[in-house]
Amino acid sequence: MPADPEKEMSMNDRTLVQIAFYAALTAALGLLPKLAIPVAGGVPVTAQTLGIMLAGVMLGPVRGALSILLFLFLVALGAPLLAGGRGGLAVFQSPGAGFILAWPLGALAAGLIMQKTASWRVLPAAALAATVGGIGVVYLFGIPGLAFLADMSLAKAAAGSAVFLPGDLLKVVVAAAVAETVARGLPSALLSRS
Amino acid sequence: MAFFRKRQQNRAAAAFDPDASPYALLEGVSLTLSNRQVLTDISLRLSERRIGLVGLNGSGKSSLIRLLNGLRLPSRGSVRVFGAETKQALAELPRYVGFVFQNPDHQAIFPTVEEEIAFGLTQLGEAKQTARAGALDFLAQHGCAHLAGKPFAELSEGQKQLICILAVLVMQPRLLVLDEPMSSLDGLASRRIHRLLDGLDQKIVMISHDLSLLRSYDRVVWLEAGRIRMDGPPAEVLPAYEVDLEVRAAAPLNGEDL
């Protein structure tokens, strides 16, 4: 029995709600029309990976990854929650499947970095976590995935993916700024640091 | 992964007496939240059918009623509800004490009305199918059958609050605690909800800023800065509270006590 049963019990519910919250946030970011930024090449870039970054940065590795898994679970069940109203099992057979399947790992990595850099200030720690988790890990799995699924060389796949990079860098800036804001305004919500 | 695990608590330890009188007993209760003393040395015996709670924002009303269902535990003193020390009975309390929050949007957990009501029944151990049927029945009993399939987000404010109250009532608690349930409602909706509450068998403890709603109550407790300022029948407490408000309001605006 924990020392403080009230805390233990409400943390339990709170954790569950927070995991659902970031899954919903990731969904909402794909639906917000005002946040969709069109980028050269016609590739629709949305704020959705911002949800991946934030889940890891705010929740920590395990809860962050679970949150994104939950989001993908809903997508697989047939909810059209991916940007552009995509969803269903088709998503996981599409050429971009590698990127999407890497999302939980990206959140995991971002969460780990937040924990390892606990002595840093929130802003630089979150920026590093979002870059490594939200860009590094996602591309690390996404590009080979694209190469494999579309029968192309890694170089070609990488070149094709590069169009997403400017948008993703912008999202790192936003993720870090949001983490900093929450750390000041509602520190208890930064579960990765508590 | 700890949160995936089922709650490990000694559930049988608490001895509830659903007919206990007083149903709630607070003795020397103080509550400190993040280094702020919210309640100081409160002792109360609650046994009346209808109890109102008044006071300014920040006076500790919300914290006080959260002591009754274990959402807050006293930093000092003891809180017994239906004979059980809340500290030892957390897991069981929702069965006896229903809690209605101020903002229905913050209370509803499910996307549709039917699921919201059925949740209470599954919480009590009913299977999904029977809970669903039970929810539909319960909605029909309260003239809300047509709302069953509606998304919660599309209801009017009054409907939302009604559903939140029904979602709690379906669990048949003995005590209903309400935190300013009428604050977002228009005149008609607030009167209708008031009538619904009036007819219930449950004991009620309600916070309200609309003092007219409390005139018919059995007892009113006035809280100020975390202490009990006055406690008695509404005919005594409400006029005194109103005079105090008038006196304070007449002082020059200073941005301090708003």
Add this chain to the structure above:
Amino acid sequence: MISLYMPGRSWCHRLPAWLKLTGLAVVSMAVFPIKDIPVLSAVLVLVLGLYASLGTRGLGELRALRPMALMLAMIFALHAITGDIWEGIVSVERLAALVLLANLVTITTRMDDMLQAVMRLFAPLGWFGFSPRKPALAVTLVLRFAPVLLGVYSSLREAYQARTGKRGSWRLMGPFMLQSLAMADNVAEALTARGSADGLADNNPGALPARTIT
């Protein structure tokens, strides 16, 4: 809830969800290694035939390919640039077939049935002392939060626009998160108030008579 499901009573709707899911996995694995254009074309025609068997509405569901059209075109172009036009055709045909097959399962299976089918896989969690109820509750919470978050964002945007005359910007993300996180904490509190994620079922059996709502 918004869903890609297409209501209907076709042969494919009537198959149990688990069968469709297993079938999809098996067929996808079989189709993936095919590199032969005639065979792949035949597979694609067969898949189109499956859609046609659902009626005209079924054919309309082929629009699932539309959001992917750009991506497929890009993949084809990347192949074509280096001269592998045939390889480009293979890739595009195969991806289209796989995506359409998966989509077929999605549009003919209700989300609820899909959830039920998958939830059975979570049941073993109970043997290890985990709560199999939590994943289902989490799914519901997501469906509940998503529209609320959109609402919070749009009222913030209105407030911002009312005072600045400008449309929403990334700067709203900070306040948006603070407001919606506070809302999430309230929902967590409400969940605790109603007996927590695990429910009250196995608490204190016999303390109260079984309740029936009549």
